[in-house]
Amino acid sequence: MSLKFRLASRNLFHDRLRFVATIVGIVFSIVLVTVQLGLYAGFRRMVTTMIDHAQADLWIMPTxxxxxxxxxxxxxxxxxxxxxxxxxxxxxxxxxxxxxxRLPTGTTTPVFMIGAELDAASLHPWNVVAGRLGELAIPGAVAIEQSYFSRLGVSSPGDTAEIRDQKVQVVAVTKGIRSFTTTPYVFTDLDRGHAYTGIPANKASYLLVRVAPDADVDDIKRDLRASLTDVEVLTTGEFRDRSQSFWLFGTGAGAALFGGALLGFIVGTVIVAQTLYSSTKDHLNEFATLRAIGSSSSYIYTVIIWQAVLSAIIGFAGAAAVSGAVVSMTADSALPVTVTPALTVGLFLLTLVMCVGSAMAAIVKIMRIDPTLVFTR
Known part of the structure; x- marks a missing residue:
């Protein structure tokens, strides 16, 4: 095994310029795939962030x-x-x-209001980094996300603005509750939620249902559907899946992200295949010699595959460094690139598949060599 590895590494590093081109191609393709899939993962998480943080077993909603x-x-x-x-x-x-x-300067910007009962299990702000959540009970109090300070014209708790000609005061500031639509979320209590949105007091957007610990959620969902009219009753998981399906596939966003990832994979595979094929072609005499002295096909396969594996490991290491920088730079953006441990493992396996698959073209070329070629030199 050590001899095969040594031969593979010498073939790979013999032409430094070609080796660099191979690694750059792998890094480019894997970074592109990482960014596209990372955006998909971040988008998928953001579209359900409110559903995931709501304290509900079942959701009652308009049909x-x-x-x-x-x-x-x-x-x-x-x-x-x-x-x-x-x-x-x-x-x-x-x-x-x-x-x-309405900002203190007189300009206006749209916001997305969320009004909930403060003394009940519902949907309340989380990750509060300034102010106190309990102060939302104060008339006119709201909670906002710190990344929207400049857009909303505020800088700290205590600052004021207006919604529907009514004065509001920021009493709590959160971190990380961003909207994928870029419209800031603004939390308040239920009564002011009605007032700020203009929704009549006898109307609601959702009813959040909690069930007894020993009750069967599916049975209660069935009973609710039988008792209520013109509504839908979904579990949190069902509502999450519906929201993700709408935003990712109903709007075409998911297809666009997957298309970019597929493009990166194809580009990387072509570049690596071309490089490995060229490298193999430059060493045809050496491989012909190996075949002439009786080296088995599996031995030659292993040498070429080791070249591909080395390219994958080095290329993935470079791609991981670049992707880490991208993740850090987008952490506070409207749509961050999210790279999970599972995605990292998957990308490494994808890199191996891409490189080893590319090596197949080189293997086919080697197997067509006439061993007597070495005696005609």
């Missing part, structure tokens, strides 16, 4: 709701019918909608 940000309305009287279902321990209304945020 046809496509995602969390779909501002449809249902009659809040459905809440009392839901509470009458056996096994339901709580039903909390949630109000969402768009509003205009």
């Amino acid at each position: 046809g709701t496509k995602c969390f940000e779909d501002p449809s309305l249902l009659d809040e009287r459905q809440r009392f019918r839901a509470l009458a279902v056996k096994g339901v321990t709580g039903v909390t209304p949630l109000v969402i909608g768009y509003a205009q945020w």
